[in-house]
Each structure stands twice: as C-alpha cells, then as structure tokens.
Amino acid sequence: MGPEPTPAAAVLAQLEQLRADDLPTHGGRTLAYVYDSGVAEADELGRQALAMYGGTNGLDPTAFPSLLRMETELVGVAREMFHGGPDVVGTVTSGGTESILLAVQAARDAHPEITDPVLVVPTTIHAAFHKACHYFGLERVSVPVDPGTFRADPTAMAAAMDEHAGRVVLVAVSTPSYAHGVIDPVEEVAAATRERGLRLHVDACIGGWVLPWADVADPWDFAVEGVTSLSADLHKYAYAPKGVSLLLHADAALRRPQLFASADWPGYTMLNSTVQSTKSGGPLAAAWAVVRYFGDSGYARLVRTSLEGTRAVVAGIETQEHLHVVVPPDSTLVAIGTDGSCDVFTLSDLMLERGWFVQPQMGFEGAPATLHVSLSAATAASVPDFLTALGECVEEAVRRGPVVVDAELRAAAEAIDPATLDDDAFDGLLQVAGLAGEGGTIGLPEHMAPVNALLDVAPPRLREALLVAFLDRLTR
Numbered sequence: 001m002g003p004e005p006t007p008a009a010a011v012l013a014q015l016e017q018l019r020a021d022d023l024p025t026h027g028g029r030t031l032a033y034v035y036d037s038g039v040a041e042a043d044e045l046g047r048q049a050l051a052m053y054g055g056t057n058g059l060d061p062t063a064f065p066s067l068l069r070m071e072t073e074l075v076g077v078a079r080e081m082f083h084g085g086p087d088v089v090g091t092v093t094s095g096g097t098e099s100i101l102l103a104v105q106a107a108r109d110a111h112p113e114i115t116d117p118v119l120v121v122p123t124t125i126h127a128a129f130h131k132a133c134h135y136f137g138l139e140r141v142s143v144p145v146d147p148g149t150f151r152a153d154p155t156a157m158a159a160a161m162d163e164h165a166g167r168v169v170l171v172a173v174s175t176p177s178y179a180h181g182v183i184d185p186v187e188e189v190a191a192a193t194r195e196r197g198l199r200l201h202v203d204a205c206i207g208g209w210v211l212p213w214a215d216v217a218d219p220w221d222f223a224v225e226g227v228t229s230l231s232a233d234l235h236k237y238a239y240a241p242k243g244v245s246l247l248l249h250a251d252a253a254l255r256r257p258q259l260f261a262s263a264d265w266p267g268y269t270m271l272n273s274t275v276q277s278t279k280s281g282g283p284l285a286a287a288w289a290v291v292r293y294f295g296d297s298g299y300a301r302l303v304r305t306s307l308e309g310t311r312a313v314v315a316g317i318e319t320q321e322h323l324h325v326v327v328p329p330d331s332t333l334v335a336i337g338t339d340g341s342c343d344v345f346t347l348s349d350l351m352l353e354r355g356w357f358v359q360p361q362m363g364f365e366g367a368p369a370t371l372h373v374s375l376s377a378a379t380a381a382s383v384p385d386f387l388t389a390l391g392e393c394v395e396e397a398v399r400r401g402p403v404v405v406d407a408e409l410r411a412a413a414e415a416i417d418p419a420t421l422d423d424d425a426f427d428g429l430l431q432v433a434g435l436a437g438e439g440g441t442i443g444l445p446e447h448m449a450p451v452n453a454l455l456d457v458a459p460p461r462l463r464e465a466l467l468v469a470f471l472d473r474l475t476r
C-alpha cells in the first residue's frame with residue numbers, strides 16, 4: 001500500500017518541479033494571494049523559523065511554553081500598534097478566516113439566550129463573515145454601502161441594528177475592505193453600537209500591518225471606544241509565511257466564550273483557544289521571527305514603499321485610456337474598472353501571459369466587474385513595468401472587444417434555480433461554462449475570460465453552485 005520509498009533528493013526535486021506551475025510567490029508580479037517584502041533575509045528567516053518549530057504542537061501551551069511566550073509577545077506588539085489598553089487579550093490563529101470565525105462564534109456564544117442571532121455588516125465585508133454565519137447559524141444582515149465611496153453607511157447600519165433589535169450579537173466593519181481598499185467609518189459605526197450595547201469587530205485582516213504606519217485621518221482601531229475585537233493577518237502585510245493571524249479582544253470577558261474545554265471523554269481534557277486543536281507552532285514562530293526582524297522602522301519603510309507604489313499605480317491608471325480607479329484607495333489595494341470598450345477578464349488573461357497576476361472581481365449588485373491589485377513592497381519598484389504591461393493589454397483587449405455572452409445563455413443562466421439541479425445537470429452546465437471538457441474532464445481552460453464572463457452574468461447563487469460543483473469534481 002502507498003507509494004514506493006523514494007530518496008529524499010528525488011522527493012525534493014519533485015517538489016521543486018511541482019512548484020513550476022504555481023503562481024510565483026516572489027518577484028512582486030503576483031498581485032493577490034501572496035505578499036512579498038522583497039527582503040530575501042526576512043524570507044529566509046521566516047522559512048527557518050517555520051522549519052524549526054514545524055513539529056511543535058500548540059495544543060498544549062504548558063507543554064510548549066515557547067509557543068505561549070511567542071503568542072503573548074505578538075499580542076503585546078499588536079495591542080500597542082492598535083492602541084489597545086492594558087486589558088486587551090489576543091489569540092494567534094491560522095489565518096484571517098479563523099480569526100473571524102472565532103470573533104463571530106464568541107459573540108454568538110456570549111448570548112445563549114438569543115436563539116436567532118444576527119450579524120450586521122456592510123455588503124463589502126469579507127466573505128469569511130458569510131462563512132461564519134453559515135457555520136454558526138447566524139442570520140447575516142448585509143447593509144448596502146454608500147454607492148459613491150463604497151464605505152459602510154453608519155445611518156443604514158444603525159437602522160439595521162434597530163430593525164433586528166434584541167437579536168444582534170455582532171456588528172463588523174473593514175479597515176480596509178478587500179474589494180475596494182477603503183476604510184469604513186469606524187467611529188460613526190462605533191457610536192451606534194456603543195449606544196445599543198453591541199459588540200463591534202474591526203476586520204483589519206489586510207490593513208492591520210499597514211495602517212499603523214500610514215497617515216490615516218480618523219481613528220479606526222481600539223482607539224475608538226466601542227471596538228470590542230479586531231483581526232489582523234500576519235501572513236499578509238506582516239510578510240510572515242502563510243498560516244498566521246491575530247484576533248484581539250478589548251478584554252478577557254469578551255474573549256471568554258471563545259475558549260473551549262471538554263473533559264467529557266476518556267482522553268486528555270481538551271482545552272483550546274482556536275478552531276484547530278493540534279496545530280503547528282511553525283507559523284507562529286515564523287511570524288514572531290519576521291515581526292522582530294523588521295521591527296517598527298522596518299514596517300514603516302515597507303509601508304512607505306508599498307503606499308508609494310499604490311499611488312503610482314493609481315496615477316498611472318488615471319492617465320490610461322479606458323481604465324479608471326473605482327475609488328481612491330485608503331491603503332495598498334486598488335480596484336480597477338474599464339469603460340466597457342474592453343473587459344477585465346480578458347485583461348487579466350493577457351496580463352497573466354505577460355507574467356502578471358491581477359485578480360478579477362465579479363460584478364456585484366449592479367456594479368460592474370473589476371480587477372483587484374494588492375500592492376506589496378516588492379512590487380513598488382516595478383510599477384512602471386506593470387503600467388506598461390497593463391497599457392499593452394488594454395490596447396489588445398480593446399482590439400478584441402469585450403467577451404460577449406450569448407443572449408440565450410445569459411437568459412438561461414438567469415432562469416436556472418440551482419436548488420433544482422442534479423449531478424448530471426451540473427456536469428452539463430460545467431461543460432457549457434467551459435470548466436469541463438468533452439466527456440467531463442475537469443480543469444481550467446487556457447483562457448479564463450469566456451468562463452469568467454459567463455460566471456459574471458450568472459446570478460451569485462448559481463455562480464456559487466457551479467463553482468462548488470467544479471471544486472467537488474476537481475478534488476475527486
């Protein structure tokens with residue numbers, strides 16, 4: 001059973017070879033998914049710490065006091081960065097999603113008497129909150145954002161809190177939002193939650209290691225009275241290897257429902273602060289190492305570099321015919337739109353051919369599809385190259401014209417109720433969408449634009465169902 005024993009050198013060579021088809025994690029040309037400081041020594045340090053602690057187990061902090069110490073120190077660094085008082089406590093988690101899941105779970109379980117709990121968020125909140133509601137049985141009330149600024153509308157959010165009075169266990173906002181890179185008005189929303197005695201979570205997953213060194217006009221973190229929890233990912237702009245984020249609570253009482261123990265079985269008494277139980281100490285050690293390595297001045301420099309790069313991207317796009325910046329960004333994320341003479345899906349395909357990954361974002365509630373760019377420090381120096389490549393791609397994409405989705409197909413997509421589809425129907429639809437070949441072979445086509453354009457006109461529920469069917473088949 002299982003594979004034949006293989007010499008270590010051959011296995012390593014194979015791993016190396018497998019990586020060849022992946023997006024590059026370094027070099028500054030992958031503008032989503034990865035974050036690159038461009039500092040080789042920091043990368044090497046992170047890798048070494050990851051390897052050194054890869055076998056340790058955060059399941060029991062008394063058995064591995066090194067992990068407890070590093071976690072406490074990272075929380076201490078973050079507490080100060082985010083203007084937390086002495087009462088702030090925190091947990092190192094495996095990523096932004098886990099931090100958010102735990103924030104929602106703790107808020108729900110703080111109110112066992114509320115049997116139909118509600119989460120109030122702006123429509124721009126990260127989908128991790130949707131997942132949390134799905135996992136933990138909350139109703140999500142998504143409040144439309146200001147259509148001009150894409151920022152949360154505090155008045156509308158307050159109205160939603162009142163409409164669901166007695167059921168709201170948590171309100172959340174983003175600093176900044178992923179899709180548009182803008183900071184929600186934390187102070188105004190906090191005024192509403194404070195008045196109503198509600199918890200308020202600030203999702204700083206992507207901004208947490210940027211905004212403390214940026215010139216942000218208004219307070220947005222624990223400096224705002226009423227912010228009860230905050231998430232900040234270390235595996236994004238802290239430039240730590242993947243698998244690490246922070247969840248902070250304003251005080252220990254707010255965190256209390258997050259902690260879990262079970263003595264009701266014959267094994268060890270399980271005692272956890274996170275979703276994971278056995279968990280590698282590697283990502284924590286790597287984050288601790290990289291955060292120490294860069295220090296305050298290191299991050300100040302990296303943030304300055306990536307903000308300069310972002311400003312250069314924004315300025316370059318503004319001079320580019322057919323493109324515009326959807327909203328001036330507050331941080332290092334840019335959403336780019338077109339004037340309709342070309343489409344973002346063709347653009348992202350063409351950019352990929354030139355070695356640049358930019359992330360298409362589907363249209364949402366009437367707003368057209370956009371391209372997402374997360375700018376790391378390592379990209380800043382090559383922004384002129386990026387803009388040149390983008391300009392060439394726009395020219396080519398305009399020449400080709402936007403992908404047109406067949407009117408009949410569009411009408412069919414709009415009419416389909418995904419709940420009524422069986423497995424065979426999904427097989428057929430995946431072929432129509434271009435996500436499966438003849439005979440049902442599953443995989444991505446060479447050019448994603450036709451697939452994305454079709455998914456873009458599909459109602460979100462159908463898009464979700466199709467992609468779930470795709471993932472299901474991809475992983476069989």
Ligand SMILES: *Cc1c(COP(=O)(O)O)cnc(C)c1O
Pocket residue numbers: 095096097098100126128174176177178203204205206233245
């Ligand atoms: C990335 C991100 C998350 C989710 O984090 P993961 O690490 O991908 O699980 C949540 N919120 C925002 C704003 C993000 O950018």
